[in-house]
Amino acid sequence: DTGVSQDPRHKITKRGQNVTFRCDPISEHNRLYWYRQTLGQGPEFLTYFQNEAQLEKSRLLSDRFSAERPKGSFSTLEIQRTEQGDSAMYLCASSPNRDRVVGELFFGEGSRLTVL
Amino acid sequence: QKEVEQNSGPLSVPEGAIASLNCTYSDRGSQSFFWYRQYSGKSPELIMSIYSNGDKEDGRFTAQLNKASQYVSLLIRDSQPSDSATYLCAYSSYKLIFGSGTRLLVRP
Numbered sequence: 001d002t003g004v005s006q007d008p009r010h011k012i013t014k015r016g017q018n019v020t021f022r023c024d025p026i027s028e029h030n031r032l033y034w035y036r037q038t039l040g041q042g043p044e045f046l047t048y049f050q051n052e053a054q055l056e057k058s059r060l061l062s063d064r065f066s067a068e069r070p071k072g073s074f075s076t077l078e079i080q081r082t083e084q085g086d087s088a089m090y091l092c093a094s095s096p097n098r099d100r101v102v103g104e105l106f107f108g109e110g111s112r113l114t115v116l
Numbered sequence: 117q118k119e120v121e122q123n124s125g126p127l128s129v130p131e132g133a134i135a136s137l138n139c140t141y142s143d144r145g146s147q148s149f150f151w152y153r154q155y156s157g158k159s160p161e162l163i164m165s166i167y168s169n170g171d172k173e174d175g176r177f178t179a180q181l182n183k184a185s186q187y188v189s190l191l192i193r194d195s196q197p198s199d200s201a202t203y204l205c206a207y208s209s210y211k212l213i214f215g216s217g218t219r220l221l222v223r224p
Contacts, residue, residue: 040124040217041217042120042206042215042216043160043204044214048210048211055210056210056211091160102208102209102211103208105160109158109159110159
């Protein structure tokens with residue numbers, strides 16, 4: 001399978017714990033995006049990378065969230081001191097675009113986080 | 117004002133009918149527009165993209181764009197129960213901005 005893969009698919013944690021999600025994009029894609037989606041809402045942009053450079057982080061994202069993409073390959077999204085409001089589906093997507101305007105995004109199956 | 121507005125639905129249509137899904141957006145500079153389909157518990161998948169004013173047809177799907185009115189629509193002809201899903205409208209800059217989606221139910 002050469003699509004976008006995410007791990008873990010499901011994570012249940014207690015409030016205050018740290019969690020980390022991993023995303024492996026399609027190998028030749030240079031752009032990688034993280035989105036968050038809650039029930040009844042569309043995907044909400046969190047951050048994106050062009051190769052290894054993190055080019056934007058949403059203003060809605062608190063300092064408890066950090067993302068990395070070392071060597072421009074896989075990416076990790078870490079949430080520190082989780083809160084119940086962090087419960088959501090975390091979607092990773094990649095794109096082969098090199099132009100300023102992104103075209104199609106290829107999404108992974110998502111990592112569902114439940115904070116108790 | 118949200119950047120992308122969609123009626124949340126559900127929009128219920130009988131099998132074989134035309135389903136019409138609508139979307140308005142706020143960024144007049146937007147040039148690229150997309151419709152994604154999302155089945156319950158699954159991730160979004162692209163079904164249509166449109167970049168120019170007018171209509172674009174692909175099988176049973178037709179996307180319509182009116183930049184002057186900042187309006188995008190998706191028509192699904194001969195709707196099937198398998199089309200039941202949430203349809204997300206999005207526009208593109210260096211990232212995709214999504215609406216909250218319209219839930220479509222196709223009744224057998």
